[in-house]
Amino acid sequence: MWRELILELSADAEIAEPATSGALADVERVLGQPLPGDLALLLRECNGVRGDYGTDVVWSAERMAEENAAFRTSADFAELYMPFEPLMFFGDNGGGDQFAFVRIPAREDVFVWDHETDGRSWAANGLEDYLRRAMEDSGDWWRN
Numbered sequence: 138m139w140r141e142l143i144l145e146l147s148a149d150a151e152i153a154e155p156a157t158s159g160a161l162a163d164v165e166r167v168l169g170q171p172l173p174g175d176l177a178l179l180l181r182e183c184n185g186v187r188g189d190y191g192t193d194v195v196w197s198a199e200r201m202a203e204e205n206a207a208f209r210t211s212a213d214f215a216e217l218y219m220p221f222e223p224l225m226f227f228g229d230n231g232g233g234d235q236f237a238f239v240r241i242p243a244r245e246d247v248f249v250w251d252h253e254t255d256g257r258s259w260a261a262n263g264l265e266d267y268l269r270r271a272m273e274d275s276g277d278w279w280r281n
Contacts, residue, residue, distance in 0.1 A: 138182070139179040139182045142265065143183070143186055143268060146272040146273055150187065150188055150194075152183040152185075152186055153183050153197060154184060155181055155183060155184055156197065160197075161177060161181070164201050164202045167202040167206050168202065168205050170240040171240075173240075173243070173245060173264070175245070175264040176195075176227060179195060179264065180195075180197075180198050184199075185200070186228075188272050189272075191231070192231040192271075193228055194228050194271050194272060195228045195268075196226075196228055196229075201225070204235075205221070205224075205226050209221050217255070218255045219255055223240060224237040224239060226250070230271075234249055234250060234252055234279070236249055236267065236271075237250060245262075245263045245264075246259055246260075246262060246263065247260045247262075247263065247264065260279040261279075
């Protein structure tokens with residue numbers, strides 16, 4: 138389902154091979170949070186999605202674990218930004234802003250974190266809406 142939707146949205150999308158069960162379990166173990174259901178299903182079909190211009194629309198499971206752990210444990214980030222524990226980052230716009238699900242409390246909406254202001258704003262009504270917006274609009278769609 139996810140693979141077909143992604144290719145429908147962008148025939149040029151780069152889709153990785155499916156994530157292993159171990160990689161998915163590692164994300165949840167490292168972060169102490171379950172993956173949102175749709176994100177887990179997408180990763181089981183394709184472990185990462187690159188859109189136009191090489192934008193990492195959805196990261197691999199391994200990168201999710203690595204990036205989220207780094208954000209949560211960085212002493213510098215702790216001084217500069219609000220806590221990241223409620224968020225689970227899973228993709229970016231190629232310019233520093235990152236997309237996340239709120240996991241505490243769990244929500245299906247997608248939010249964007251602005252790396253310049255530490256702002257956290259609503260971006261999409263879930264993963265499918267996020268993919269449609271991110272892959273169909275090459276501009277700053279999340280700001281509209």
